[in-house]
Amino acid sequence: MKYLVDLSGERVEVQLDADGATVDGTRTSAHLADVEGTSVRLVTIGGVQHRVVARRGAGKGAYTLWIDGWRFDAEALDERTRAIRELSALAAGPVGPAPVIAPMPGLIVRVHVAAGDTVQAGQGVVVMEAMKMENELRAPASGVVKAIHATPGVAVEKGSVLVEFEPQAGA
Amino acid sequence: MIRKVLIANRGEIALRIVRACQELGVRAVAVYSDADAQAPHVREADEAVHIGPAPASESYLRGDHLIAVAKQVGADAVHPGYGFLSEREWFARAVRDAGLVWIGPPAEAIAAMGSKTAARTLAISAGTPVVPGTTEPLRDAAEAAATAARFGYPVLLKAAAGGGGKGMRVVREESEIAGALASAQREAKNAFGDDAVYVEKYIEGPRHVEIQVLADAHGNCIALGERECSIQRRHQKMVEEAPSVAVTPELRQRMGDAAVAAAKAAGYVNAGTCEFLLDRHGNFYFLEMNTRIQVEHPVTELVMGIDLVQWQLRIASGERLPFTTSPEPKGWAIECRITSEDPANGFLPSTGRIAHLHLPSGPGVRWDGGIEVGSVVGLSYDPMLAKLIVFAPTREAAIARMERALKELVIDGVETSREFHLRVMADADYRAGRVDIQWLESRLPTLLAQQAPRETRQAAAIAAALLADRDRGSRRTGTPSGGSATVPGHTNGAPAPAGVAGSWAQLARLENLRRG
Numbered sequence: 001m002k003y004l005v006d007l008s009g010e011r012v013e014v015q016l017d018a019d020g021a022t023v024d025g026t027r028t029s030a031h032l033a034d035v036e037g038t039s040v041r042l043v044t045i046g047g048v049q050h051r052v053v054a055r056r057g058a059g060k061g062a063y064t065l066w067i068d069g070w071r072f073d074a075e076a077l078d079e080r081t082r083a084i085r086e087l088s089a090l091a092a093g094p095v096g097p098a099p100v101i102a103p104m105p106g107l108i109v110r111v112h113v114a115a116g117d118t119v120q121a122g123q124g125v126v127v128m129e130a131m132k133m134e135n136e137l138r139a140p141a142s143g144v145v146k147a148i149h150a151t152p153g154v155a156v157e158k159g160s161v162l163v164e165f166e167p168q169a170g171a
Numbered sequence: 172m173i174r175k176v177l178i179a180n181r182g183e184i185a186l187r188i189v190r191a192c193q194e195l196g197v198r199a200v201a202v203y204s205d206a207d208a209q210a211p212h213v214r215e216a217d218e219a220v221h222i223g224p225a226p227a228s229e230s231y232l233r234g235d236h237l238i239a240v241a242k243q244v245g246a247d248a249v250h251p252g253y254g255f256l257s258e259r260e261w262f263a264r265a266v267r268d269a270g271l272v273w274i275g276p277p278a279e280a281i282a283a284m285g286s287k288t289a290a291r292t293l294a295i296s297a298g299t300p301v302v303p304g305t306t307e308p309l310r311d312a313a314e315a316a317a318t319a320a321r322f323g324y325p326v327l328l329k330a331a332a333g334g335g336g337k338g339m340r341v342v343r344e345e346s347e348i349a350g351a352l353a354s355a356q357r358e359a360k361n362a363f364g365d366d367a368v369y370v371e372k373y374i375e376g377p378r379h380v381e382i383q384v385l386a387d388a389h390g391n392c393i394a395l396g397e398r399e400c401s402i403q404r405r406h407q408k409m410v411e412e413a414p415s416v417a418v419t420p421e422l423r424q425r426m427g428d429a430a431v432a433a434a435k436a437a438g439y440v441n442a443g444t445c446e447f448l449l450d451r452h453g454n455f456y457f458l459e460m461n462t463r464i465q466v467e468h469p470v471t472e473l474v475m476g477i478d479l480v481q482w483q484l485r486i487a488s489g490e491r492l493p494f495t496t497s498p499e500p501k502g503w504a505i506e507c508r509i510t511s512e513d514p515a516n517g518f519l520p521s522t523g524r525i526a527h528l529h530l531p532s533g534p535g536v537r538w539d540g541g542i543e544v545g546s547v548v549g550l551s552y553d554p555m556l557a558k559l560i561v562f563a564p565t566r567e568a569a570i571a572r573m574e575r576a577l578k579e580l581v582i583d584g585v586e587t588s589r590e591f592h593l594r595v596m597a598d599a600d601y602r603a604g605r606v607d608i609q610w611l612e613s614r615l616p617t618l619l620a621q622q623a624p625r626e627t628r629q630a631a632a633i634a635a636a637l638l639a640d641r642d643r644g645s646r647r648t649g650t651p652s653g654g655s656a657t658v659p660g661h662t663n664g665a666p667a668p669a670g671v672a673g674s675w676a677q678l679a680r681l682e683n684l685r686r687g
Contacts, residue, residue: 003636012632016640021633032637039527039583043634052634053527053583061639065631069578069593070623071515072631076639103519105550130550133405135519158522 004082006075097141100163106130108150117145126150126162172488173248177241180252182541185212188250191480200244204230206551225551231255234262238269248272257463274487276441276462283437284460294457297436299429302456304371312349322372330359331367376607377448380415382430383471386439391492394427395475396500401606411467412505413474416604441486473562474500503569504562510554513586520554521586531579535562548585594618
């Protein structure tokens with residue numbers, strides 16, 4: 001089975017067979033085993049052991065992985081699922097940039113933008129207070145502010161949508 | 172000797188104090204809020220008392236209630252730990268007035284060191300160097316120029332009502348000072364409605380180096396070497412070590428003497444810490460004194476071979492210090508503060524339940540933690556989960572040991588600062604000891620943008636593919652068909668029983684068929 005793995009922005013093709021994996025034309029043995037009673041998986045690649053902790057992400061094939069002291073956001077989809085995904089994404093037309101979502105419960109301290117403002121990726125848009133610290137939430141991508149659901153002084157729950165965006169005209 | 176101590180704190184430091192008490196044969200009484208009913212510090216104590224709801228203002232900060240609880244359980248002393256009520260003069264006084272022993276400095280010493288200006292005046296009177304500066308607002312540019320000439324350039328203009336860098340200007344030569352003063356005053360006026368501006372000497376690229384002092388009630392006060400705490404983010408220390416690469420035995424002696432002089436001037440008893448800025452030329456300047464045990468005390472304990480928390484209890488019981496001169500540090504200790512913050516996401520606090528915890532161990536590794544499997548990390552308290560501390564003969568060996576221990580550590584359930592600490596340990600500047608208090612802030616973007624080595628990325632991609640393959644049901648693990656995909660020692664290579672895991676796999680396959 002061939003998997004297309006998106007790994008923190010980079011795509012890697014992994015061809016799996018019964019007891020191995022082929023990447024970039026090189027095949028190595030590859031096994032996955034649980035370490036009983038823990039959340040640790042032992043992944044053995046070409047005889048080298050890696051302790052892996054994986055948390056399932058939002059969609060199918062999405063994982064956050066901790067391996068050898070590094071953290072990755074990975075999405076592993078087989079070729080067919082990946083193709084269907086990309087076709088249906090095309091059919092659905094362009095979607096707006098991802099909204100800013102409260103990563104934790106807390107209090108809105110400031111809102112730096114207003115509807116109609118153009119923002120750049122990484123620009124601070126909302127300041128939240130949690131654990132007595134102010135935390136700036138940044139726009140995940142460039143876009144135009146479509147709606148704001150955050151008011152200074154008002155508490156929000158984890159996962160609340162705070163700011164919505166639409167794509168920039170001509171983008 | 173004190174017989175029973177009420178610990179007015181929570182988390183790792185409460186557990187640390189419980190351990191010190193038990194080793195001295197002293198009974199330890201924990202207190203806990205609703206959020207901490209299941210916490211390790213509660214269970215490990217000899218007694219535990221519920222004190223209120225989760226918000227600290229309704230539990231750990233209710234001094235009068237804590238004193239009543241201490242009386243009620245028959246405690247004869249109160250240990251405040253750090254944070255919460257540890258540096259409140261009124262609480263130290265109220266504990267004493269209630270006939271209990273306060274395990275910390277006298278209320279008068281807390282008051283004397285309580286405000287930065289009071290501490291500064293006291294330090295000057297004790298002959299401890301402070302950053303040269305004025306105490307009256309500048310009248311005009313001529314006065315500013317005359318004062319700056321006296322301190323030597325560069326100087327820093329600073330708004331009296333300041334904060335957040337507003338009304339602040341670094342001035343490097345005399346020709347710039349009139350313009351800088353006018354703009355600092357204008358900015359201060361606009362930001363704070365007050366245009367008072369002071370001038371002080373600007374210390375370039377300083378390190379944060381602090382001296383541990385320990386004083387008994389019989390007039391003995393000694394310095395226990397320095398801690399290097401320059402690795403800070405938003406004024407929060409992230410990595411500490413002892414000794415400091417920048418401190419020679421001769422400088423250690425001078426800084427120790429200066430710290431002891433300041434402590435004596437305040438009538439200090441028990442454990443305390445004098446914080447200094449240390450410039451590139453070996454000049455040091457007193458900042459303030461922390462009148463409590465500090466988070467980073469273990470690095471001093473390891474290089475000095477002394478249990479500071481036990482000595483806090485002994486001193487409060489009236490014991491004399493066993494030495495009159497400062498010992499020299501032996502070996503090297505490093506501490507990483509493991510916090511529930513997500514370095515990949517602007518250090519946002521992360522919450523959740525600890526699903527799995529594997530603690531590093533082995534030679535020279537110490538874990539001072541307040542969490543275990545099942546602990547719920549919420550937003551009510553400080554995000555520090557634990558301190559990972561290592562000790563080795565040399566700094567190089569200590570860094571290697573810290574890297575090894577960080578890799579051994581597994582915390583599943585919340586995001587933590589573990590990966591950030593690994594990046595710091597691998598950084599060339601850090602390894603060479605080339606750091607100052609601005610280093611981390613300027614280095615952070617580079618540290619966090621680092622890419623894993625190619626082979627690690629490839630291993631991660633294969634791991635993700637294997638996980639996805641299993642989750643869609645085309646692969647089972649722990650079966651003979653998986654070859655060596657069993658964990659030695661767990662299944663002894665025997666085929667996995669076609670039990671729960673097998674039926675889940677079947678279900679997953681069915682689900683997949685339906686989706687297709």
